[in-house]
Amino acid sequence: MQLPEGELYFNVLQVVYYGWELLKFIMSKTFLRPKASSTKITNWVDSSFDDFSETTSISTITATSLGVNNSSLRRKKVPSTVESSKFPARKRGNLSSSKQIYGLENSKEYLSENEPWVDKYKPETQHELAVHKKKIEEVETWLKAEVLERQHKQGGSILLITGPPGCGKTTTIKILSKEHGIQVQEWINPVLPQFQKDDFKEIFNPESSFHVFPYQSQIAVFKEFLLRATKYNKLQMLGDDLRTDKKIILVEDLPNQFYRDSHTLHEVLRKYVQIGRCPLIFIISDSLSGGNNQRLLFPKEIQEECAISNISFNPVAPTIMMKFLNRIVTKEANKDGGKIVVPDKTSLELLCQGCSGDIRSAINSLQFSSSTGKNNLWPRKKRMSSLKSDAVLSKSKGRQKPDRIFENQEVQAIGGKDVSLFLFRALGKILYCKRASVTELGSPRLPSHLSEYERDTLLVQPEEVVEMSHMPGELFNLYLHQNYIDFFTEVDDLVRASEFLSFADILSGDWNTRSLLREYSTSIATRGVIHSNKARGFAHCQGGGSSFRPLHKPQWFLINKKYRENCLAAKALFSDFCLPALCLQTQLLPYLALLTIPMRNQAQISFIQDIGRLPLKRHFGRLKMEALTDREHGMTDLDSGDEAQLSGGQPAEEALGERTQTAEPETWSLPLSQDSGSELPASQPQPFAAQRDMEEEDIIIEDYESDET
Numbered sequence: 001m002q003l004p005e006g007e008l009y010f011n012v013l014q015v016v017y018y019g020w021e022l023l024k025f026i027m028s029k030t031f032l033r034p035k036a037s038s039t040k041i042t043n044w045v046d047s048s049f050d051d052f053s054e055t056t057s058i059s060t061i062t063a064t065s066l067g068v069n070n071s072s073l074r075r076k077k078v079p080s081t082v083e084s085s086k087f088p089a090r091k092r093g094n095l096s097s098s099k100q101i102y103g104l105e106n107s108k109e110y111l112s113e114n115e116p117w118v119d120k121y122k123p124e125t126q127h128e129l130a131v132h133k134k135k136i137e138e139v140e141t142w143l144k145a146e147v148l149e150r151q152h153k154q155g156g157s158i159l160l161i162t163g164p165p166g167c168g169k170t171t172t173i174k175i176l177s178k179e180h181g182i183q184v185q186e187w188i189n190p191v192l193p194q195f196q197k198d199d200f201k202e203i204f205n206p207e208s209s210f211h212v213f214p215y216q217s218q219i220a221v222f223k224e225f226l227l228r229a230t231k232y233n234k235l236q237m238l239g240d241d242l243r244t245d246k247k248i249i250l251v252e253d254l255p256n257q258f259y260r261d262s263h264t265l266h267e268v269l270r271k272y273v274q275i276g277r278c279p280l281i282f283i284i285s286d287s288l289s290g291g292n293n294q295r296l297l298f299p300k301e302i303q304e305e306c307a308i309s310n311i312s313f314n315p316v317a318p319t320i321m322m323k324f325l326n327r328i329v330t331k332e333a334n335k336d337g338g339k340i341v342v343p344d345k346t347s348l349e350l351l352c353q354g355c356s357g358d359i360r361s362a363i364n365s366l367q368f369s370s371s372t373g374k375n376n377l378w379p380r381k382k383r384m385s386s387l388k389s390d391a392v393l394s395k396s397k398g399r400q401k402p403d404r405i406f407e408n409q410e411v412q413a414i415g416g417k418d419v420s421l422f423l424f425r426a427l428g429k430i431l432y433c434k435r436a437s438v439t440e441l442g443s444p445r446l447p448s449h450l451s452e453y454e455r456d457t458l459l460v461q462p463e464e465v466v467e468m469s470h471m472p473g474e475l476f477n478l479y480l481h482q483n484y485i486d487f488f489t490e491v492d493d494l495v496r497a498s499e500f501l502s503f504a505d506i507l508s509g510d511w512n513t514r515s516l517l518r519e520y521s522t523s524i525a526t527r528g529v530i531h532s533n534k535a536r537g538f539a540h541c542q543g544g545g546s547s548f549r550p551l552h553k554p555q556w557f558l559i560n561k562k563y564r565e566n567c568l569a570a571k572a573l574f575s576d577f578c579l580p581a582l583c584l585q586t587q588l589l590p591y592l593a594l595l596t597i598p599m600r601n602q603a604q605i606s607f608i609q610d611i612g613r614l615p616l617k618r619h620f621g622r623l624k625m626e627a628l629t630d631r632e633h634g635m636t637d638l639d640s641g642d643e644a645q646l647s648g649g650q651p652a653e654e655a656l657g658e659r660t661q662t663a664e665p666e667t668w669s670l671p672l673s674q675d676s677g678s679e680l681p682a683s684q685p686q687p688f689a690a691q692r693d694m695e696e697e698d699i700i701i702e703d704y705e706s707d708e709t
């Protein structure tokens with residue numbers, strides 16, 4: 001059916017008119033009402049969501065009682081409001097006004113009962129911090145030097161605080177700032193900065209014909225924040241003491257874009273160092289997987305260039321954690337009613353171990369597992385009605401039950417984090433390989449003809465250790481290979497260990513089977529090294545010789561880099577022979593070095609002297625070794641492409657083949673070992689030394705004046 005044109009036009013007008021009326025109505029309901037009383041922000045929600053009346057009052061209390069004057073609470077208090085929304089359904093419903101008041105009081109009680117313990121027992125002074133005293137002192141000294149005693153000079157100092165999550169980095173900064181009367185201006189990534197509530201008005205404004213969504217990139221907003229924060233004082237909020245003009249800028253949440261393009265951050269840092277007027281503190285948490293944000297965002301060069309100080313926090317030590325958890329449990333148990341199920345010492349110890357030094361996670365797990373009723377998740381046998389006294393606990397300390405003797409055997413009931421080990425500790429576990437006596441554990445013994453292989457029972461599972469180090473097995477093997485020698489006393493044991501390592505290397509050497517055999521390769525390397533070391537084979541002989549030995553990073557990366565450079569140089573210099581690089585270096589060049597064949601140019605002569613000869617007379621020193629520190633993650637040399645090799649990429653030879661084809665022979669300089677600034681000072685023949693040896697042996701490699709040159 002077709003409508004006449006006039007009628008259609010009228011209908012359209014009607015729809016537009018009613019639409020506009022409806023819009024005005026909605027806008028009057030939503031935007032105008034809250035203006036009347038800006039303090040009751042929750043009012044407009046109440047009418048629509050009666051069920052949540054109690055919930056909203058709880059959140060209001062949460063906000064006021066905790067003195068929200070800092071945007072960080074937006075993020076960190078989330079659990080309180082989330083928790084409050086779990087209010088039992090039967091307690092909801094339509095309440096009369098008197099009931100609502102009653103509900104409010106109740107909710108206060110409810111809140112105090114259900115307030116997260118991390119907030120309830122949050123430290124107020126530096127003495128209550130579960131952070132090592134020295135670390136607190138370190139931060140305090142920096143604050144004193146850069147904030148309190150700082151003269152008014154142009155240029156902002158920067159501090160980078162790193163450490164695992166939940167170890168108290170932020171809390172330390174905030175408490176110390178409070179104690180020294182320093183204001184903290186904190187950057188929090190804005191939520192939807194491009195679309196504010198008021199923008200609606202503009203969008204629906206009939207007079208404005210052109211609707212533009214205001215947009216600013218997060219980085220632009222961040223830069224603006226830094227500029228303003230460093231220039232102006234912050235607005236006074238309730239409870240803020242603005243008598244002091246000392247302040248710091250705290251950045252914990254970096255805009256995501258910086259992770260994709262760290263150069264932008266570096267530019268910001270460079271500029272801030274010049275124009276900043278107050279110290280800037282970054283807090284970066286280490287990630288479990290070893291993906292190191294610190295290395296990406298604050299590489300060493302930038303730290304040096306911008307004189308960034310770095311303070312690295314450790315995970316909270318289990319003993320300190322235990323002290324705080326005990327304190328919380330005792331307080332809660334002593335409260336009227338004692339509504340919690342008090343865990344025993346073993347469960348607490350397990351919890352301390354399982355939270356990887358994260359006090360926030362430990363306290364949350366403690367609260368969750370100690371709640372009464374169905375939620376209680378302590379292992380049944382471990383529930384106790386009261387805490388053992390310290391005396392009883394310390395008595396039982398000495399005796400270790402056999403079933404607790406294995407590390408990581410028990411699994412925490414809840415809240416257990418993936419345990420991670422820093423490489424330093426992981427290597428230590430393999431190299432020091434703790435054992436318990438077979439008789440103590442009642443383990444079966446080997447028959448007499450195999451007595452040579454008899455060892456006490458290992459207390460570590462090597463495969464688990466490697467897994468917890470969060471690095472590829474081949475890379476772990478490299479670190480093991482670099483460090484195992486110092487832990488051996490018998491040369492025969494050393495030979496056996498090196499055989500195991502070679503075998504492991506073969507297993508992971510073939511790209512075709514590498515992914516399948518990787519785990520076996522790690523197993524063979526770790527267990528091989530452990531088993532070969534007879535001197536550490538028994539529990540009774542471990543104590544004496546286990547003095548500390550420094551660990552080092554593998555030299556393999558550097559040597560492999562040299563090898564590849566030599567391959568490229570060999571191919572470029574001796575391209576006439578049309579031989580692969582390996583063949584050139586292992587067959588042709590040594591052969592040429594023995595002959596007195598005239599060469600075409602000096603580069604060839606030097607290269608042959610350098611690579612083609614391995615005089616036995618010369619004493620080869622060891623490379624300068626780089627120590628492995630206790631907080632480092634295993635790293636591959638990213639520039640050299642070794643990661644590709646380690647993670648199943650092309651074998652070096654093939655990759656090289658491709659690269660040499662595209663490379664311009666003229667552009668290849670001499671291998672690094674022949675440069676004056678050589679990084680391999682003693683491992684390879686030096687030109688001068690080589691020359692001297694040659695003179696001794698009276699071998700002369702002549703310049704060859706060919707017709708072409």
Ligand SMILES: Nc1ncnc2c1ncn2[C@@H]1O[C@H](COP(=O)(O)OP(=O)(O)OP(=O)(O)O)[C@@H](O)[C@H]1O
Nearest residue numbers: 118122128129130165166167168169170171285360
């Ligand atoms: N004794 C204590 N020492 C430190 N923090 C404590 C203590 N007791 C409870 N807490 C709580 O533990 C939490 C520690 O978190 P904090 O934000 O300081 O850690 P963080 O190292 O900055 O980690 P992230 O980077 O993950 O935020 C805080 O909520 C704090 O209130």
